[in-house]
Amino acid sequence: TIMITGDYPNTGAAVAKDIGLLRAGDHVHTGADLNGMDDRTLAEEVKRTVVFARVSPEHKMRIVDALRANNEVVAMTGDGVNDAPAIKRADIGISMGITGTDVAKGAADMVLTDDNYASIVSAVEQGRVIYANIRKFVFFLLSSNMAEVMIIFLATLAGLPMPLTVIQLLWLNLLTDGAPALALAMEKGDPDIMDRPPRPKTESIIHGPMKSGIVIQTIVQTAAVLTAFVIGLYWTIADQIPGGQNMLSAVLQHDWSGVDVQTAETMAFVTLSLCELFRAYTVRSERTSVFKLGVFSNKYMQIAVLVSITLTLLVVLVPFLQPIFNTHMPSTEEWVIIFALATLPAIVEEITKFFLRRQSPKTAAA
Numbered sequence: 133t134i135m136i137t138g139d140y141p142n143t144g145a146a147v148a149k150d151i152g153l154l155r156a157g158d159h160v161h162t163g164a165d166l167n168g169m170d171d172r173t174l175a176e177e178v179k180r181t182v183v184f185a186r187v188s189p190e191h192k193m194r195i196v197d198a199l200r201a202n203n204e205v206v207a208m209t210g211d212g213v214n215d216a217p218a219i220k221r222a223d224i225g226i227s228m229g230i231t232g233t234d235v236a237k238g239a240a241d242m243v244l245t246d247d248n249y250a251s252i253v254s255a256v257e258q259g260r261v262i263y264a265n266i267r268k269f270v271f272f273l274l275s276s277n278m279a280e281v282m283i284i285f286l287a288t289l290a291g292l293p294m295p296l297t298v299i300q301l302l303w304l305n306l307l308t309d310g311a312p313a314l315a316l317a318m319e320k321g322d323p324d325i326m327d328r329p330p331r332p333k334t335e336s337i338i339h340g341p342m343k344s345g346i347v348i349q350t351i352v353q354t355a356a357v358l359t360a361f362v363i364g365l366y367w368t369i370a371d372q373i374p375g376g377q378n379m380l381s382a383v384l385q386h387d388w389s390g391v392d393v394q395t396a397e398t399m400a401f402v403t404l405s406l407c408e409l410f411r412a413y414t415v416r417s418e419r420t421s422v423f424k425l426g427v428f429s430n431k432y433m434q435i436a437v438l439v440s441i442t443l444t445l446l447v448v449l450v451p452f453l454q455p456i457f458n459t460h461m462p463s464t465e466e467w468v469i470i471f472a473l474a475t476l477p478a479i480v481e482e483i484t485k486f487f488l489r490r491q492s493p494k495t496a497a498a
Contacts, residue, residue, distance in 0.1 A: 134182055136192055141185035148183045163187040166194060174198040192218035205333060211236055261321035267337060268316045272415045275346045276309050276408050279353035286358060290384060293393045295361040295400040297458055307443055308405045311436035312412035318432040322420045341488055352480045353407050356473040360403040363469055364396025398448060398459040399466055405444045406474035409437050414481040419488050
């Protein structure tokens with residue numbers, strides 16, 4: 133925050149110090165000082181200055197330009213006619229709604245209806261929360277759908293039966309993916325969301341860490357589901373396998389034409405469903421551990437996951453639905469394999485976030 137005032141520098145500095153804005157090492161400059169600086173010097177000096185006093189409308193525009201030259205996103209507040217040019221020049225122009233003139237309001241992008249600076253802080257926080265939730269939504273759906281594509285692709289490449297039927301894929305995309313993804317949009321935000329520096333203006337919504345996360349989660353989910361599928365295939369033909377042949381080679385070499393692979397498809401379907409539901413909890417933050425956030429702090433996530441699990445169980449438990457989805461009630465042994473594999477993506481996600489926190493420790497915004 134930078135204070136720009138028409139008062140004398142001593143008055144501005146006293147107020148800034150009283151509210152905790154002016155600290156040791158910070159500079160105070162006047163409009164006369166700015167007249168003696170070229171644009172390059174001002175761009176450097178503005179990094180260390182928190183109070184500009186006795187300035188003209190032209191000086192305000194120069195300050196905005198200097199900040200933007202440093203790749204800052206500038207929000208300029210004001211209420212008078214003389215503030216309008218700088219409000220217009222800033223990335224986000226903000227006018228006072230109560231004391232602001234019509235000219236200032238006309239030049240602004242936003243009108244602060246209560247004239248309270250704290251409302252700007254709240255707006256920034258909500259903006260960060262919304263943007264972060266969009267990222268979580270995109271990350272969750274992209275990684276889940278990439279995993280589904282790779283599961284089908286690799287099974288086809290290996291000459292195996294289809295791990296998932298068409299109706300199972302539709303069920304996953306409409307319910308198991310959709311409900312938790314919508315619940316992610318209701319997240320309240322990380323506890324330290326206002327302690328982080330602003331993101332770069334040029335940063336894509338799918339940034340570097342997210343790209344890595346998509347790759348990691350695609351690999352882990354694909355491996356988990358295909359492992360469950362291969363185990364199910366092995367159990368289907370276990371009585372036909374000669375002694376000494378390992379599971380993978382037996383499954384790959386077997387002729388699957390005409391073979392009912394209901395056990396394997398059920399295991400793959402339920403494993404992928406639970407993978408996505410368990411992982412939805414860990415995607416609630418890009419960096420913060422789910423245990424710090426609180427596992428049950430998002431009630432919408434509880435509802436989404438509970439409904440999705442209930443519907444998934446109906447698919448494997450209700451007799452008239454089983455032929456439609458080609459499923460059956462898994463045995464105790466099958467459930468053990470399913471749950472063990474389904475938790476892997478969530479565990480890997482937490483490990484990934486741990487290393488992200490180590491590489492990019494939290495820093496306070498300037």
